[in-house]
Amino acid sequence: MKAATIEKLTAVYAWTCGILLVGIVGGILGYLFYRGWPGMNLSLIFGDTSPVAAILLRQPVFNGLFPAIFGTLVLVLLSVSIAVPLGIAAGIYLAEYAGQKARHIFGMIFDILAGIPSIVIGLFGFSVAVFLHHHFSDRIQPCLLISALSLAFLVLPYLIRTTQVAIEDIPRHTRITGTALGASPLQNIIHVLIPHSLGGILSGVVLAVGRCAEDTAVIMLTGVVASAGVPRSLMGGYEALPFYIYYISAQYTNEAELTSGFSACIILILLCASLFGMAFWIRRRISARLLYRH
Amino acid sequence: MERTIERLLFFAAITSAGLTLLIFIFMVILGLPLIGEGRFFSLLTTPWSPSHDLFGIYPMIIGTLSIAFLAMRFSVPLSMGCSVLVTLYADSTLSRFLSGLIRLMTGIPTVIYGFTGIFLIVPFIRQIFQNGSGMCILSASLLLAVLIAPTMILFFTDSFNRVPAAYTLAVDALGGTRAQKLFYVILPHSIRGILSGMVLALGRAMGDTLIALMIAGNAVAVPTSVLDSARTLTAHIALVIAADFDSIEFRTLFACGIVLYGFTTLLILIIRGLSTEKEEVP
Numbered sequence: 001m002k003a004a005t006i007e008k009l010t011a012v013y014a015w016t017c018g019i020l021l022v023g024i025v026g027g028i029l030g031y032l033f034y035r036g037w038p039g040m041n042l043s044l045i046f047g048d049t050s051p052v053a054a055i056l057l058r059q060p061v062f063n064g065l066f067p068a069i070f071g072t073l074v075l076v077l078l079s080v081s082i083a084v085p086l087g088i089a090a091g092i093y094l095a096e097y098a099g100q101k102a103r104h105i106f107g108m109i110f111d112i113l114a115g116i117p118s119i120v121i122g123l124f125g126f127s128v129a130v131f132l133h134h135h136f137s138d139r140i141q142p143c144l145l146i147s148a149l150s151l152a153f154l155v156l157p158y159l160i161r162t163t164q165v166a167i168e169d170i171p172r173h174t175r176i177t178g179t180a181l182g183a184s185p186l187q188n189i190i191h192v193l194i195p196h197s198l199g200g201i202l203s204g205v206v207l208a209v210g211r212c213a214e215d216t217a218v219i220m221l222t223g224v225v226a227s228a229g230v231p232r233s234l235m236g237g238y239e240a241l242p243f244y245i246y247y248i249s250a251q252y253t254n255e256a257e258l259t260s261g262f263s264a265c266i267i268l269i270l271l272c273a274s275l276f277g278m279a280f281w282i283r284r285r286i287s288a289r290l291l292y293r294h
Numbered sequence: 295m296e297r298t299i300e301r302l303l304f305f306a307a308i309t310s311a312g313l314t315l316l317i318f319i320f321m322v323i324l325g326l327p328l329i330g331e332g333r334f335f336s337l338l339t340t341p342w343s344p345s346h347d348l349f350g351i352y353p354m355i356i357g358t359l360s361i362a363f364l365a366m367r368f369s370v371p372l373s374m375g376c377s378v379l380v381t382l383y384a385d386s387t388l389s390r391f392l393s394g395l396i397r398l399m400t401g402i403p404t405v406i407y408g409f410t411g412i413f414l415i416v417p418f419i420r421q422i423f424q425n426g427s428g429m430c431i432l433s434a435s436l437l438l439a440v441l442i443a444p445t446m447i448l449f450f451t452d453s454f455n456r457v458p459a460a461y462t463l464a465v466d467a468l469g470g471t472r473a474q475k476l477f478y479v480i481l482p483h484s485i486r487g488i489l490s491g492m493v494l495a496l497g498r499a500m501g502d503t504l505i506a507l508m509i510a511g512n513a514v515a516v517p518t519s520v521l522d523s524a525r526t527l528t529a530h531i532a533l534v535i536a537a538d539f540d541s542i543e544f545r546t547l548f549a550c551g552i553v554l555y556g557f558t559t560l561l562i563l564i565i566r567g568l569s570t571e572k573e574e575v576p
Contacts, residue, residue, distance in 0.1 A: 003471055003473070003474060004471070006471070006473045006474075006477075007471040007472060007473040007474070009473075010378065010472070010473040010476065011383055011472070011473075013375050013378075014375050014376075014378040014379035014382070014383050015379060015383065016375065017371070017372050017373075017374070017375025017376045017378075017379060018375065018376050018379040018380075018384070018392065020372060020375075021372065021376050021392075021395070021396075021443065022392075022395065024440055025395060025398075025399060025440075027414070028402075028406075028407070028410050028414070028440075031410060031413075031414060032406070032410060035413075085306075086306050086309065086310060087306075087310070089302065089303045089306035089307070090303070090306040090307040090309075090310045092303055093300075093303035093304055093306060093307040094307060097300055097303060097304065098307070106307055106311055108562075108563075108566060109311045109314050109315070110310065110311070110314070111562045111565075111566060112314055112558070112559050112562050113310070113313070113314040113317075114562075115497050115501070115558040115559065115561065115562040116314075116317065116501075116554075116555060116558055117500070117501030117502070117503070117528055117554050117558060118501065118503065119501075119503040119528045119531050119532060119554075120317070120321075120501075120531070120551045120554050120555055121317065122531075123321075123531050123535075123547060123548075123551050124317045124320055124321070124551075126535060127320060127324055127548075128320070153313055153317075156310055156313070157310075160307075160310060184296055185296065185300075186295070186296050186299050186300075210401060213403075214401075214403030214404070214405070215403075216403070216404070216405045216503070216504050217503035217504060217528070217532065220532060221531075221532065221535055242403055242405045245405050245406065245409050246405050246408070246409075246504065246508070248409075249408065249409050249412055249508055250508075261409065262409075265406050265409055265410070268403055268405075268406060269402060269403070269406055272401045272402065272403055273398055273401050273402075275401070276397065276398070276400070276401035280397065
């Protein structure tokens with residue numbers, strides 16, 4: 001009974017791998033929560049400052065995670081607002097206007113951009129900052145703006161791809177009905193294509209937010225610092241959650257700091273997981289709902 | 295109006311494409327003094343020892359390759375097993391749970407893998423092998439294997455599911471077992487998808503900075519065993535970064551950048567080659 005033996009072995013192997021994977025992820029998450037949960041409280045985030053005063057930026061927070069969380073939020077908001085208009089516009093161009101050949105060449109270039117390691121993009125951002133510092137103004141140095149621009153490059157190819165795919169996935173008869181009835185290409189884009197692909201486009205945006213929030217390699221070369229307080233200007237340093245985790249892993253001096261590192265991990269993981277969950281929810285819900293409303 | 299918008303959209307596409315090339319051009323220009331002095335290629339084969347005026351990145355290239363390929367050796371069998379479980383052996387509830395878990399894994403930041411690795415894997419490896427600090431190629435590639443597994447599983451299951459149902463149903467109708475369906479129908483049909491997933495995962499493994507930086511120990515010697523500490527190209531860039539624009543140390547970072555850019559571009563071209571060729575229809 002050779003076939004039966006192979007069948008049994010394959011099944012055992014597949015189940016072993018599955019259990020191993022669940023075990024690894026469960027182990028990592030469980031360990032993080034076991035070590036970090038005791039430190040999860042308001043003073044972890046706000047230190048000795050009152051939460052209301054901190055959120056309104058009336059008082060600085062010295063020994064809490066608030067500046068790092070706030071820095072990450074500002075950074076993500078900045079880079080996404082740079083990348084989203086550019087990425088969606090390029091995606092629409094590729095899906096609707098570009099010819100066969102242009103689409104092929106652009107597609108290849110954006111695939112390459114998507115594959116560039118984030119540290120190389122960070123190195124690029126850093127060198128641009130140093131270059132500008134030497135040749136234009138002494139005031140320019142690695143800072144919040146440079147980080148945001150570099151992160152925008154990092155997520156640009158994802159936005160372009162998801163937009164292009166979302167539009168191209170619209171059934172062909174829907175895509176061409178508008179123009180067949182006399183709508184201009186632009187009217188077709190605004191009234192038909194964007195509403196029908198909104199779910200896909202938005203989930204691309206949410207994934208881009210997630211990538212910006214988690215990335216450490218780009219920001220550690222382009223301006224993040226260990227303690228800067230809440231970011232005051234685009235040209236200054238700032239703190240960020242992932243960098244705080246990296247910094248603590250190398251520089252912690254006592255058990256309390258280590259626990260705050262684990263707690264920061266939990267906050268970051270909850271942030272990223274909820275963003276990714278949102279992306280999948282949006283993809284399923286919004287597209288379906290818009291379809292029925294029309 | 296129509297024309298203006300079209301031009302604007304074209305402008306967005308060309309700007310984004312221009313940026314990609316600009317990154318490469320910037321690397322080459324800043325690394326140019328090295329190429330001009332004829333030192334670029336010797337950099338790729340010599341060791342790193344600033345005190346002896348040696349700034350080669352050979353150890354980092356070896357570090358990157360050995361960590362990435364060792365991670366692949368752990369991760370490919372694991373991902374393959376999980377994909378088989380999801381598509382063939384699990385019932386729909388378990389299958390949905392596993393797919394959700396795998397998507398969750400793609401959302402876990404690498405810095406978190408690095409952070410947990412320091413306190414879970416490193417002491418474990420140190421105790422088992424009683425060798426050094428535990429910060430070594432083996433520890434880093436074990437964690438990298440977990441990092442790249444979801445990429446591969448998503449690609450594998452996707453290409454398994456694209457095998458036409460007529461073929462898989464035919465196996466069932468003939469009384470074949472699930473293993474026979476896997477080995478004789480599904481695997482031969484999804485070989486391109488499997489290869490694409492592996493190449494993409496290799497690219498992720500080479501491009502990752504934080505795990506190697508936090509776990510591999512960052513020694514600049516050429517590693518000779520998996521228990522040796524090693525430094526990857528990515529970690530090297532993160533460690534040597536300095537504001538002194540004219541120093542040779544800083545210039546060599548662009549050599550690292552060019553090598554990484556070259557590696558990943560090559561991998562992307564392979565993937566595109568795999569996916570554009572027409573699937574053979576028997």
